[in-house]
Amino acid sequence: MRTFEVFLKRPGKDEFRHVGSMQAPDPEMAQVLARDSYCRRGEGDQMWLVDRSDVVEVDQEVLATTTDLAHRTNDGSAVAARRKQLRAEGAS
Amino acid sequence: MTRTWSDLDDFQAFIDGGGMVEPNDDMPAPYRDEVFRFIEFHANSELMGGLTERDWIPRAPGVRLKQIFLAKTQDEIGHAHLLYQVAADMGLKTRTEMLEQLFDGRSRFHNVFHYQAVTWADQIAIAYLVDAAAFASQRAVFAECTYGPYKRVLKRIVSEEGFHMRHGEEMLLRLAEGTDTQRSMFQDALTRWWWPAVQLFGPDSDPNDPLLRWKIKSQTNETLRHAYIQKYVPLLQSYGFEIPDDNLRFDAEAEDGKGAWLTTDIDWEPLKATMRQGGPDSRRRISTAAANYADTAWVRSALEPKPVAA
Numbered sequence: 001m002r003t004f005e006v007f008l009k010r011p012g013k014d015e016f017r018h019v020g021s022m023q024a025p026d027p028e029m030a031q032v033l034a035r036d037s038y039c040r041r042g043e044g045d046q047m048w049l050v051d052r053s054d055v056v057e058v059d060q061e062v063l064a065t066t067t068d069l070a071h072r073t074n075d076g077s078a079v080a081a082r083r084k085q086l087r088a089e090g091a092s
Numbered sequence: 093m094t095r096t097w098s099d100l101d102d103f104q105a106f107i108d109g110g111g112m113v114e115p116n117d118d119m120p121a122p123y124r125d126e127v128f129r130f131i132e133f134h135a136n137s138e139l140m141g142g143l144t145e146r147d148w149i150p151r152a153p154g155v156r157l158k159q160i161f162l163a164k165t166q167d168e169i170g171h172a173h174l175l176y177q178v179a180a181d182m183g184l185k186t187r188t189e190m191l192e193q194l195f196d197g198r199s200r201f202h203n204v205f206h207y208q209a210v211t212w213a214d215q216i217a218i219a220y221l222v223d224a225a226a227f228a229s230q231r232a233v234f235a236e237c238t239y240g241p242y243k244r245v246l247k248r249i250v251s252e253e254g255f256h257m258r259h260g261e262e263m264l265l266r267l268a269e270g271t272d273t274q275r276s277m278f279q280d281a282l283t284r285w286w287w288p289a290v291q292l293f294g295p296d297s298d299p300n301d302p303l304l305r306w307k308i309k310s311q312t313n314e315t316l317r318h319a320y321i322q323k324y325v326p327l328l329q330s331y332g333f334e335i336p337d338d339n340l341r342f343d344a345e346a347e348d349g350k351g352a353w354l355t356t357d358i359d360w361e362p363l364k365a366t367m368r369q370g371g372p373d374s375r376r377r378i379s380t381a382a383a384n385y386a387d388t389a390w391v392r393s394a395l396e397p398k399p400v401a402a
Contacts, residue, residue, distance in 0.1 A: 002397075003177075018244060019244060019247075019248065020177065020178070020241070020248070021178075021181065021241070025395050025396065025397040026397065029395065036166075036170070038248070040163075040170070043248075
């Protein structure tokens with residue numbers, strides 16, 4: 001038996017979402033069983049089945065390198081502080 | 093490198109910070125054990141419930157109700173499928189081991205599936221009262237649920253239980269508005285099923301219940317049970333049915349003047365008996381389920397991948 005990860009996309013603008021896993025002997029049977037397990041009432045109009053052995057799980061160490069890269073974002077606090085200061089100066 | 097935690101305190105901080113555990117994480121062994129046991133119990137209960145439902149397909153009155161019971165049976169068995177997959181992926185038992193232990197009488201499942209459904213009205217009491225109790229407790233798990241794969245399948249399960257309950261209430265209304273015979277049939281079923289449904293929530297939670305601490309359960313058993321009683325006592329009474337509890341009373345002073353329905357002290361012996369497979373119908377239920385598993389062996393065998401000819 002192979003294990004497949006099931007991704008379903010609801011009709012409309014929603015993104016694909018992981019909805020669960022299931023076993024099937026081959027991709028052909030997987031399609032029928034996935035429909036019966038995950039999409040009995042039109043819950044989606046598109047579905048992806050991914051063989052679990054093909055999923056690459058990214059190493060935590062690869063992901064954990066971005067916490068000190070504050071220059072890659074901007075939370076707007078500098079501008080907010082500057083505006084607040086200007087308002088205070090204008091009011092005085 | 094999988095995610096790992098130095099000790100249980102470190103893990104608790106992760107949970108308290110809104111963390112979600114995934115199957116490949118190096119989760120603490122007690123978390124894996126407890127969550128696995130909980131999901132296995134849930135899976136077993138869905139399967140046993142689905143088989144009960146199936147028994148009534150041929151006896152459901154009318155084509156529409158037969159269709160509804162067919163679909164509900166497929167839903168419950170489907171829930172069991174999803175849950176056994178999630179449980180098996182935790183690596184403690186395979187799906188086959190879980191099923192074999194269930195059919196050997198070595199595994200537990202919900203108390204309500206250890207009783208016999210005597211008439212069609214019992215099946216409605218189950219569809220309405222029992223499904224509502226199961227729905228309330230599953231929704232409380234879904235609300236937080238720190239185990240990712242469980243939370244994802246619960247989303248589907250909870251939404252399906254929602255309309256099972258509406259089916260149940262619709263069927264109940266037909267009996268409530270029916271003939272005297274129909275009304276007394278439902279009253280008898282309610283007398284049989286009220287306490288098992290209330291007991292489904294279990295005795296008061298241990299304040300140190302790790303499943304509460306790890307946010308698998310979001311509410312204590314007693315909180316859910318109390319809310320259920322507050323909702324269903326007046327509802328069933330409004331249809332003219334009697335709750336089988338001589339000490340049931342409404343205390344207007346309770347809960348800072350908001351008032352609350354108070355029941356007699358609950359006898360937990362019947363619940364404990366079902367956990368030892370000693371319920372009134374435990375033996376027959378388990379043997380029926382085992383026979384069904386044996387009867388469907390050919391399906392599993394047909395699904396086995398065939399060796400490719402060279």
